[in-house]
Amino acid sequence: MRYDLDRDTEESCADMVPVDGGRYVESVDFDRVTAERDALQLLLNDLEEQNHSLEQRRHAEKQAGQAAERRVAELEWVLMAIRSKSIDTILIAQIDAALNPTAEAVSNEA
Structure with a gap:
C-alpha cells in the first residue's frame, strides 16, 4: 500500500506505517x-511462570x-510427660x- 507524500520532505511514504493523529513512522x-x-x-x-512455580514451592x-x-x-508434650514422671500405659503407647509410627501396628500383630 502506498501512502501520501511526506509533507516535510516531499518523499514517498511507501516505507512508512501510519500511527495516531495522521502521523507516520518508518517501517x-x-x-x-x-x-x-514481543520479546518483552x-x-x-x-x-x-517462574513466579507461579515459586509460589507453589513456597506453599508446599x-x-x-x-x-x-x-x-x-x-x-515436646511427650518429653514434658516423661520429665514429670507421670508415665502410664497410655502415655507409653503415645x-x-x-x-x-509403625510401633502400634507391630504391637497389634503380636
Whole structure:
C-alpha cells in the first residue's frame, strides 16, 4: 500500500506505517519496536511462570514446616510427660506411636 507524500520532505511514504493523529513512522522503526514488544512479552510470560512455580514451592514448604511444627509440639508434650514422671500405659503407647509410627501396628500383630 502506498501512502501520501511526506509533507516535510516531499518523499514517498511507501516505507512508512501510519500511527495516531495522521502521523507516520518508518517501517524499520515500527518493526524494531514491535520485535522489542514481543520479546518483552515473552520475558514477562517466563517471569510469571517462574513466579507461579515459586509460589507453589513456597506453599508446599509452608505446609511441610507446619507439619514439622506439629510434630515438634507432640514430641515436646511427650518429653514434658516423661520429665514429670507421670508415665502410664497410655502415655507409653503415645511415646511409641510418636517415635515410631509403625510401633502400634507391630504391637497389634503380636
